[in-house]
């Protein structure tokens with residue numbers, strides 16, 4: 001079954017919709033973004049996911065100590081980092097007990113640096129832009145496809161790339177940063193069809 005991560009939640013009602021659909025992971029964006037969430041706002045939403053989906057803190061432009069502090073303040077066990085500098089950073093996050101998703105842009109070096117999951121995104125995270133799937137040098141291990149996915153192209157993306165998981169943000173929004181319950185349901189149904 002395709003792994004499904006839905007990203008950029010900030011409100012309880014659409015989060016409940018996603019959790020009721022039994023998705024695998026839910027992203028909370030702490031990076032600068034229209035979807036950025038504060039530590040205080042994230043804490044109760046992360047609590048709501050307990051035992052239902054894996055909550056993932058999403059970071060870009062943060063130092064490892066800053067990531068560790070936010071993860072601890074919010075109660076997160078999993079982080080997605082878009083600019084991991086080295087395997088040393090992954091080791092440091094692991095030492096703190098965190099599971100690490102490494103997000104890279106398509107075309108980057110996909111060689112493992114010890115991360116738990118690899119996510120391949122477009123050139124700008126959260127921009128809702130696809131990339132040239134047919135030019136992918138396929139990683140030989142499981143990975144998550146991201147970047148411009150939506151109801152109309154997610155099945156094509158999975159078929160074209162062989163990804164074992166998908167991640168979406170813009171494609172389940174009615175406007176930038178505003179999650180849409182109907183689009184969430186349609187997206188998940190389409191992946192599982």
Ligand SMILES: O=C(O)c1ccccc1NCC(=O)[C@H](O)[C@H](O)COP(=O)(O)O
Pocket residue numbers: 006007008027029031032033034035058059060082121122124125126127128129146147148149167168169170171
């Ligand atoms: O979503 C953002 O605005 C964002 C900003 C900075 C770093 C990461 C961000 N999102 C990470 C994600 O996992 C998104 O779901 C992924 O980039 C795909 O986004 P989209 O193309 O909008 O579906």
